[in-house]
Amino acid sequence: MIDNLKRIKETGIDNFMVIENEKWTCEKCGDIICVHTWKCTKCGYQVKLP
Template sequence: MNEKVNLIAPCGMNCSICMAYLRKKNKCNGCRAVNTWNPKTRVECKIKNCQTLTSEGFEYCYPCSRYPCILISKMDKRYRTRYKMSLMENLNVLERDGVEAFRSAENEKWKCKYCGGVINVHKAVCSHCEKAHEPQ
């Protein structure tokens, strides 16, 4: 799996905009990273470790016959409410347009207008210049 796919979690989260990935100390290597230190929440993630996802060999949740399941629905609601981002919308774009188009759009969407750094989705601040941004 290449790095671009590796930084997009099965749930549709773009790990490159996550505060755990962007932090300097104890940095997460993305939800799909193996043989590296990752927080317990990523290692034991119920979505990433979903039996259907793993047994069917799906890269993402959208091809699953149970999509959207209760886990994705709850997480999507939390992200829409707290961070103004929809994981299900991300998954729909991945299915419709593919990984490269999704990554390209995400890079533009989460680019700091002041310095070009990456906006942290969880804090709505640039990870480089630390200037605040309105939630997307």
């Protein structure tokens, strides 16, 4: 959470939101990736952990 606040301060909230939206959008179907399971809530695509 603190890392997010640092990035917001450095890049601005608008840029932060664009990056986060891309990060948590499924590349297979465009739905939402769950932040807890790293799995798409619609198609079940599993994102690889960094």
